[in-house]
Structures are given as C-alpha cells and as structure tokens.
Amino acid sequence: MSTTTSQTGPPPGRAQLLELRNCFVIGPVGSRYADAGSAARQVHERTIQLFEAVIRPVCETFGAVPVRADQLTRDGEVTDQIQHHLQTADLLIADVSDGDPTVLYELGIRRGAGKPVVLLGEFGRLPAGLPEHQTIRFERSRDGLATARETLMETVVRALRGPDGSGSCESPEEDPGLLEQFVDLETDLEALSEGMATMTGLLLTIAEHLEYHGPRLQRVARDGSPMSTQLAVSRQLAAALAAPAAGLKVSAAGFAARLAHVDPTVHAALDLFRSVPPVRWNGDDRGFLAQLVDLSAAARNEAANLAAFRFILSTLTAMHSELAIPAGDIGTAVDQLGAAMTRVGAWDDRARLLSG
Incomplete structure (x- = not known):
C-alpha cells in the first residue's frame, strides 16, 4: 500500500510548529476484490484497518488528508509516480509486517533519499533483519491500535524534528541494516554483471x-625451425597474453570478493521471498530471481571457458616456459572463479526453486 497526503490547513496543537507538506505511506497491498477469507483479501483488510485506525488520524492531526495507494497502482508495481513520492515526500510511514518484498524494495529507494522514515510492524509478523528499536510494534486489537496511534504521533514529531534538528529520525553513525543492504544489493549485482562482462572481454x-x-608456434615447432625462432614466437605470444591474463586475474579476484560480500544479503532476500506467497510477488520480484539465474548461467559459462584456456596454456607451457606467467595468472583466475561458483550455484538453486 502506498498513500500520499495533501495539505488542508495548519495542524492543531503540538503539531502546528512542524511542517508536514506531504507524507507517503507504503505497506502490503492485497486485494479488496479477492474472495472473502482469501490471503489477498485478508492482507487488504489488515492494511485498511491499520491505515484507518492509526495512520490516517495521525496525518489528519497535521492537517493532511491521506490518498489511498491503489489510486497509483493496482498490481504492486513500483511506478515512476511512486518512486517520485518515495524520493521527495517529507515523511515516509511504512508497514513492514510480513516483510513484503515490494515494501522492502521501496524502503531501499527511500533510504537512498536520506529523508525521515517511520516503521510500523505487527507483533509476530516482523521480518528478520529490521531494526526493532526503530520499529513501532503493535498488537492488532482496539487498545493495541490506539497505543500505536499515540506512539506514531510522538514518533512523527521526533522524525520531523530530528535528533539534531536535521529532520532525520535515524543516526548516521548506525551500522547499515537489512534495508540499506538491499539498496546495496542492486548495485552489487549490477557490478557483478559488469565484472562478468569485463572477464568475457578479456x-x-x-x-x-x-x-x-x-x-x-605449432608450425615452427613442427617444421623443425631453429630454437631461436621458436623462442621468438613463444615470447611474442607471452607478451601478447601478459596484459589480458593479468587483467583477468585481477577481475576474477574482484568478482569473487564482491560475491562473497553480497552472499549473506542475497540469502536474506531469498529468505524473504520464501516467507511471502508467490501470488504477492510482482514483476520486480520475479525479475530479481531471474537476474540470479542469469548471473549463475553466465558465471558457469565463464568458468568453463577459463578452464579450457587453462588447459591449452598448460599444454603450451610444457614446451615453452615463457608462457608460465600468463598461464599462471589464468590458472589463478580459474581457481578464484571456481571457489565463487559454489556461492553462485546456491543462489541459482534457491532462485529456481522459488520460481517453480
């Protein structure tokens, strides 16, 4: 769910000293048209209950009237309009109950904007990895929702003021949590694909x-050419291979290091997918799984090509020692990429299993 708010007048009481021109609210969407009792219908009803009992009253205290999310999208797709609100709204309120992948993705976009965020989550439905001390946890009861409403009001006031007057409710010194890691994950996967393209070029x-x-080299050896001629040709080949082989060694090391760094976050994302019914996934979610499968296929192909070149050069090196250095660099790249393939293979297995 995503909502916007429009200003209707000066907010009363303690809120009148703070300016809240617009507020964006995200959370699980569900479907009001789904069959009664279905999972999608229950998600919709829980979302509306929280919105009407907690979020709307707080927004109205600041003189803002919330606008429902499904006026912006019907299928959970993160449209350009939604991205604009995520990046520009004065305040974002997010219902993170059940760890909806789209909500976490939207939060990642918001974190990149560096603007205030307030998190709400129902007890027993909070996803792993979120900062609990920054999340308003609530019980879905009359008293529980009333308490959440009061806590949200206080939290919004603090968020708009900021601990240092900056308008941010989070300390910049905090270690990055799961949401920030999800922002980095997209960048890291793109970097891995770029690294793969670099290795392919080399x-x-x-x-x-x-x-x-x-x-x-084979011809001069077969024709019985003088050793000096064979040596000259092998040195030419060694000189030609030196730069790309060294570059391949460096690229493979960087690829393996980045892959090891991002591995825990990929598995955390896959854990979230496993906890959410596929009917609630959107195109971006399925695109992420497809990206992992494609990356795995490209890595396997790259590893196979590297192994083939390693064999060719090891054969040539047995007769021409001048090729030992580039052959060694390529061999190191093969070992580094081979070690990384275990991780990539695990991503591929889990992504394919989730994709069905």
Whole structure:
C-alpha cells in the first residue's frame, strides 16, 4: 500500500510548529476484490484497518488528508509516480509486517533519499533483519491500535524534528541494516554483471591472441625451425597474453570478493521471498530471481571457458616456459572463479526453486 497526503490547513496543537507538506505511506497491498477469507483479501483488510485506525488520524492531526495507494497502482508495481513520492515526500510511514518484498524494495529507494522514515510492524509478523528499536510494534486489537496511534504521533514529531534538528529520525553513525543492504544489493549485482562482462572481454582478447600465435608456434615447432625462432614466437605470444591474463586475474579476484560480500544479503532476500506467497510477488520480484539465474548461467559459462584456456596454456607451457606467467595468472583466475561458483550455484538453486 502506498498513500500520499495533501495539505488542508495548519495542524492543531503540538503539531502546528512542524511542517508536514506531504507524507507517503507504503505497506502490503492485497486485494479488496479477492474472495472473502482469501490471503489477498485478508492482507487488504489488515492494511485498511491499520491505515484507518492509526495512520490516517495521525496525518489528519497535521492537517493532511491521506490518498489511498491503489489510486497509483493496482498490481504492486513500483511506478515512476511512486518512486517520485518515495524520493521527495517529507515523511515516509511504512508497514513492514510480513516483510513484503515490494515494501522492502521501496524502503531501499527511500533510504537512498536520506529523508525521515517511520516503521510500523505487527507483533509476530516482523521480518528478520529490521531494526526493532526503530520499529513501532503493535498488537492488532482496539487498545493495541490506539497505543500505536499515540506512539506514531510522538514518533512523527521526533522524525520531523530530528535528533539534531536535521529532520532525520535515524543516526548516521548506525551500522547499515537489512534495508540499506538491499539498496546495496542492486548495485552489487549490477557490478557483478559488469565484472562478468569485463572477464568475457578479456577472454575474447586471449582467444584472439591464441588463434593468431598458436598456429605459428605449432608450425615452427613442427617444421623443425631453429630454437631461436621458436623462442621468438613463444615470447611474442607471452607478451601478447601478459596484459589480458593479468587483467583477468585481477577481475576474477574482484568478482569473487564482491560475491562473497553480497552472499549473506542475497540469502536474506531469498529468505524473504520464501516467507511471502508467490501470488504477492510482482514483476520486480520475479525479475530479481531471474537476474540470479542469469548471473549463475553466465558465471558457469565463464568458468568453463577459463578452464579450457587453462588447459591449452598448460599444454603450451610444457614446451615453452615463457608462457608460465600468463598461464599462471589464468590458472589463478580459474581457481578464484571456481571457489565463487559454489556461492553462485546456491543462489541459482534457491532462485529456481522459488520460481517453480
């Protein structure tokens, strides 16, 4: 669920000293048109109950009238309009109950804007990894919702004032939590894909040099050319391979290090997917799973190509020691990528299982 608020007049009482021009509210969407008693209908009813009993009254205290989210989207897709509100609203209120993947993704966008955020979550339905001390936890009862409303009012006031007057309700010194890690995850996966593309380019360069120099090396050896001629050709090949082989070694090390760094966050994201029924996923959610599968396929292909080049160069090195250095660099890259494949393979297995 996402809502916007519009200003209707100066808020009364203690809120009148604070300016809240607009507020954006996100949370599980569900469906009001689903069958009674269905999971989607229950999600919708819980969301509306929290909105009407807790969030709307607080917004109205500040003179703002909430506008329902499904006026912006019907299928949970994060549209350009929603992204604009996520990045520009004075305040974001998020219902994180059940760890809806779209909500966490939207929170990630909001965190990047560096503006105030207030989290709400029902007891027993909070996703792992969220900062509990920053989340208003509530019971879904008359008294529980009334308490949540009062707590939300106080929290909104603090959020707008900020602990240092900056308008932020979070300390910049805090260690990044799961939400911040999800923001980084998108960047890291893009970087992994770029790293894979870099390694592919280097492999193509190595292949071109082998295609050009390899037959020459075999020909001078077969024809019984003087050792000086064979040595000259092998040195030419070694010189041609030196830069791309060294670059491949560095790229593979960077790929493996970044992959190891992002591995826990990927599994945390997959854990969230496992806890949410697939009927509540949207295109972005399925796109994330497809991205993991594609990355795994590309990594397997890269590892196979590297292993093939390693075999070719090890054969040539047995006869031409000048090739030992580039062959060693490629061998190191093979080992680094091979170790990373265990992690990528686990992503692939889980993503395929979740995708059905």
